[in-house]
Amino acid sequence: MNLAQALLSGLLIGGVYGLFSIGFSLAFGVMRIVNFAHGGVVMLGMYVGLYAFDASGIDLLVSIPAALIAGGLLGATLYVTFYARFVGKATLQQLLLAIALGLIIQVLAQMAFGPNAQSIRSAWGSQYLIIGTMFASYAQIAAFGVAVVATLAVEALLHGTRWGHAVRAVADDAEAAGIVGLDAQRINLGAFSLSCALAALAGSVLVTYYPVSPPVGFGLMPIALIATVIGGLGSVKGAFFGGLICGVVEQVASTAWTPALQDVPLYALLLIFLAVRPFGLFGRPSAH
Amino acid sequence: MMTRFSFNWIGIACVLAVASLPAWPFSDSYIVAAVIRTLIFIALGQAWNVIAGIGGQLSLGHGVFFGLGAYATAILFNLWGVPPWIGVWAGMLAAALVAVAIGGITFRLRGVYFALATVVISLAFEKLARFFVDLTGGDAGFALQFLGDSWWGLQSREPTPFLWPALALVVGYYMLTRWLLRSRFGLELQAVRDDEDAATAAGVAVFRTKLMGLLLSAVMTALVGTLHVQFYLTIDPGNAFGLFQAVQIQLPSLIGGLGTAIGPVLGGAVMIIANEATNWASSRFDVPGLDVLAYGGLLLFIVIRAPEGLSGPLSAMLRRRPR
Numbered sequence: 001m002n003l004a005q006a007l008l009s010g011l012l013i014g015g016v017y018g019l020f021s022i023g024f025s026l027a028f029g030v031m032r033i034v035n036f037a038h039g040g041v042v043m044l045g046m047y048v049g050l051y052a053f054d055a056s057g058i059d060l061l062v063s064i065p066a067a068l069i070a071g072g073l074l075g076a077t078l079y080v081t082f083y084a085r086f087v088g089k090a091t092l093q094q095l096l097l098a099i100a101l102g103l104i105i106q107v108l109a110q111m112a113f114g115p116n117a118q119s120i121r122s123a124w125g126s127q128y129l130i131i132g133t134m135f136a137s138y139a140q141i142a143a144f145g146v147a148v149v150a151t152l153a154v155e156a157l158l159h160g161t162r163w164g165h166a167v168r169a170v171a172d173d174a175e176a177a178g179i180v181g182l183d184a185q186r187i188n189l190g191a192f193s194l195s196c197a198l199a200a201l202a203g204s205v206l207v208t209y210y211p212v213s214p215p216v217g218f219g220l221m222p223i224a225l226i227a228t229v230i231g232g233l234g235s236v237k238g239a240f241f242g243g244l245i246c247g248v249v250e251q252v253a254s255t256a257w258t259p260a261l262q263d264v265p266l267y268a269l270l271l272i273f274l275a276v277r278p279f280g281l282f283g284r285p286s287a288h
Numbered sequence: 289m290m291t292r293f294s295f296n297w298i299g300i301a302c303v304l305a306v307a308s309l310p311a312w313p314f315s316d317s318y319i320v321a322a323v324i325r326t327l328i329f330i331a332l333g334q335a336w337n338v339i340a341g342i343g344g345q346l347s348l349g350h351g352v353f354f355g356l357g358a359y360a361t362a363i364l365f366n367l368w369g370v371p372p373w374i375g376v377w378a379g380m381l382a383a384a385l386v387a388v389a390i391g392g393i394t395f396r397l398r399g400v401y402f403a404l405a406t407v408v409i410s411l412a413f414e415k416l417a418r419f420f421v422d423l424t425g426g427d428a429g430f431a432l433q434f435l436g437d438s439w440w441g442l443q444s445r446e447p448t449p450f451l452w453p454a455l456a457l458v459v460g461y462y463m464l465t466r467w468l469l470r471s472r473f474g475l476e477l478q479a480v481r482d483d484e485d486a487a488t489a490a491g492v493a494v495f496r497t498k499l500m501g502l503l504l505s506a507v508m509t510a511l512v513g514t515l516h517v518q519f520y521l522t523i524d525p526g527n528a529f530g531l532f533q534a535v536q537i538q539l540p541s542l543i544g545g546l547g548t549a550i551g552p553v554l555g556g557a558v559m560i561i562a563n564e565a566t567n568w569a570s571s572r573f574d575v576p577g578l579d580v581l582a583y584g585g586l587l588l589f590i591v592i593r594a595p596e597g598l599s600g601p602l603s604a605m606l607r608r609r610p611r
Contacts, residue, residue, distance in 0.1 A: 034400050082592070092346040093591045095403055096542070099348070099535060100587035107577040107584065115576070218531060222411055225404050233400075260419050267412040274401055275393045 005134045006255040007248060012140040014247020015147035016206050018240035020220065021227035022154060023198035029234025030171040030191045031087045036098035037078070038224055040105035041196045043217030045071055045203025047113055050212060052204070053120050060142060063204040071200025075193040087188055088174060102218060109214040119211035143205035150201060151240045154194070158236060167191050171234070222263065223250075226270045232283025241281060245269075299462075299550075306455055310448050321447040322560070327454035328516055330556030333540025334461040335508035340538070341547035342468055343501040344481025349390070349406030350537045352413050353383040353506040355528025357513025362430050362523060363423060365441070372442045376514040383510035384503055391499040398484060414529035429524025432517060442518045450519045457515065458553065461508065465549040477501050478547070509537075535583060542590050545599030554598050562586065 020042050027033045045067045052063035082101065086094035128135045158164035166187050169177040174184045203212075227246045231238025246266055254262035273280065309315050309323060336350050360382050361375035370378075390409055394402040417424045424430055435441040444450065468474035476497045479487040488494055517523050527533060541547075544555025566579040590597065 028400075034403070082588075092340065092344065092546075093595060095346055095348075095400070096538065096587060097591045099531075100584045100591065103532075103535065103580055103584035104588070107581040110577050111575070222408055225407065229401075229404060258419070261415055264412055264415055267408040270408050271393055271405065274397065274405060278397050278401060 002255050003252065006251040008131075008134050008136055009140070010248035010251030011244060012136055012144045012247070013210075013251070014244035015144040015240075016202050016243070017220075017223050017227055017246050018243025019147040019150055019205075020199045020202035021224045021231070021239040021243045021246075022151060022236050023195040023202070024224040025228045025231065025234055025236060025239035026154075026198070027192055027195040028228065029236075030167055031083070031188050032089060033083050033086060033192070034095055034098060035083075035195070036095065036221060037101040037105055037217075038195070038199050039217035039219070039221035040102045040109075041071055041074060041199035041217075042203040042206070042220055043109060043212065043214065044074065044105065045200030046207035046210075046212035046216065047109065047203075048200060049204035049207040050118060050120055060146065060205065060208070063207075064146065064201060067200040067204035068197045071197040071203075072193040074200070075196025076189060078196065079189050079192040083192060084185065084188070087184075102221070106214045106217055109217075113214065115214065117211040117213040120208055137209055139209040143208060146205045147202070147240075150198065151236075154198070154236055163187075163190070223266070226266050228280075229270055229278075230273050230280055232280030235280065235282040238280050238282030303455065303459060307452065309451065317447055320451055322564070324447055324450050324454050324519060326556060326560040327451075327458050328512060328519065329536075329560060330540055330553050331454070331457045331461055331512045331515075332509065332537050333544075333552035333556050334458065334465060335505050335512060336537045337465065337541040337547065337552050338468065338508065339498075339501045339505035341541050341551070342465075342474060342481065343477040343498060343505075344547075345395075345498055345502065346403040347406045347502070347505070348403055348531075348534050349410035350505075350509050351529045351533040352386060352406075352410050353509035354513040354516070354533070354537070355413060355417070355523070355525075356382040356386065357510030358517035358523040358528055359417070359424060359430065359513075360510075361514045362432050362517050366430070366433050367423075371440050372514060372518055376511060379510045379514050380507045383506040383513075387502045387506035388499065391502045395495050395498040395502075410529045410531075410534060414525050417525040417529060424525070427525065429522055429527070432521045434521060443521070447519070450515070454515060454519075457512065462549055462553060464508075469549060473497070473500065481547075532580065532583075535587065539583065539587065541597075542587065543597055545597035546595075548597075548599045551597055551599045558598070 020038065023041075024035060024038045027035045027038070048067045048070050049063040052066045056062045078101065082097060083094075086097070128137050129141065156164075158168060166177070166182050167190070169180075169182060170184050170187045170191075177187075178184050223243070223246050227242030228239050229242070230245055231240070231242030249265055249269060250262045253265045257265075306323060306327075310320060332350070332354065335353075336347065339345050339347055357376070357379035360379035361372045364370035364375040364378055365372060386409070390402070390405055394405045418427050420426075432443075433441075435443050437444050468477070476487070476492045479490065479492050480494050480497050484494055487497075513528075539559050540552040540555035542555065543551075543558050544553065545551030562582060563579070566582045570576070570578045594600075
């Protein structure tokens with residue numbers, strides 16, 4: 001049953017796609033920032049995971065906190081230095097700025113880590129769980145588990161805490177939020193740091209079974225775009241389901257058609273959504 | 289004495305200087321080729337400027353139109369012997385069809401959807417071009433059958449014959465942009481760029497205006513694609529549809545001044561100097577990716593520090609001079 005296997009693999013990697021798409025969607029939903037450098041942060045998270053493993057020999061227990069901290073700090077730096085001036089308007093200049101940052105991150109990574117693909121060889125990462133005719137590596141399963149837990153945590157954070165309510169208030173109307181006494185700049189800083197921390201987290205779990213090289217960042221970018229639009233630009237829940245859909249479509253296309261063109265149906269899916277349902281599965285029609 | 293010169297006179301002098309380049313004592317085929325590369329680069333920037341600069345719609349997928357122009361001409365010529373004189377029309381038609389498809393889907397929406405769609409379309413074309421090896425030559429790219437000096441095949445052993453068509457294209461695109469900036473259509477495009485609500489209220493058909501702007505820009509880009517492949521005799525997926533190419537197309541207008549007629553021309557000239565410098569530095573210091581770093585840094589600097597590009601301060605300077 002090749003198809004069942006493709007569905008399973010797609011769902012497992014789709015969880016990780018969903019995890020970094022949440023971060024991308026959050027930055028857009030709260031600040032209207034289209035962060036084309038988001039994939040670059042995922043890629044850096046993968047290197048954090050790689051080096052955390054090399055240094056400690058334990059993967060997720062060390063690499064997850066390391067990636068969250070590194071991603072959060074990078075996000076805060078990027079926000080203060082570059083993105084703060086573009087909050088609220090996804091202008092041409094903002095998109096170009098993000099592309100420039102993405103290119104620079106990629107080249108710097110290439111200078112620091114070299115152009116070759118590197119991967120982790122952990123003891124349990126290459127062991128497989130066999131379910132009937134299907135199989136999945138423990139690394140894939142663990143990554144999926146982390147993605148689901150992190151997504152639920154972000155949902156709880158946004159809907160169950162004071163800070164989350166503040167973030168959503170700023171997202172709805174930054175001016176009104178300012179009037180009732182919320183410091184929009186500080187809230188944005190937190191939300192953008194969280195966005196990048198989620199990207200780095202996704203990278204750190206992805207690297208346990210997916211080799212990392214500097215171009216991987218831009219390679220993952222279209223998936224974040226597509227997952228986010230399918231789910232509804234700005235919707236956290238939507239971005240996660242969008243990621244799952246992307247993973248499944250990609251793996252099924254790879255099995256049923258050819259790996260070289262596995263992403264082409266995804267591109268078609270984006271265009272179909274833009275034509276028929278541009279506000280996505282979980283967005284509101286007025287959001288665009 | 290300088291005060292009597294306006295942009296126009298300087299421009300005419302530059303055009304004459306470039307047109308007569310082969311006759312100059314110091315010029316050789318290397319210099320002529322470098323100037324042609326610059327002109328092609330400028331023309332691409334001018335074409336992108338129409339929809340992005342004047343229309344305010346950020347296309348990150350102009351490589352698609354460029355690649356379609358280049359590939360259509362090259363494939364028709366190699367596989368069926370169709371001369372580029374006809375192939376160029378096929379390329380422009382293909383670009384127009386893709387432009388209508390992208391615009392038709394995304395221009396009813398506002399904001400970032402168009403930009404996102406163009407990213408995805410160019411990736412799709414890159415993947416397809418890499419996959420259909422029989423048609424496109426795959427990763428290695430496509431080499432035009434070389435006939436030597438030929439009017440029929442629009443080919444030449446020497447770069448010089450390409451100088452005048454390339455120059456004519458740049459001058460033509462400059463005039464077209466000047467016209468656009470003053471014409472009703474161009475003013476409508478600018479109104480849409482500045483404020484869609486206000487444009488709608490003033491009776492501008494926003495969707496149609498954006499679509500026509502993209503159509504024009506796409507056809508202009510495909511025409512440059514044909515010239516590019518005739519001059520370079522080769523095209524490959526990365527060069528045609530890649531992200532780096534998409535960024536390169538944007539830089540001339542951004543450096544020179546987005547949405548102005550002179551911007552892409554100035555910016556392209558500056559870019560090519562930067563390009564030669566990074567090529568030299570890359571070969572000297574053996575650091576791969578130096579060019580990408582330089583372009584990324586340049587883009588960053590312009591967006592943050594000089595959003596008007598060069599033409600803003602320059603035209604202010606010329607205007608301030610007493611007559």
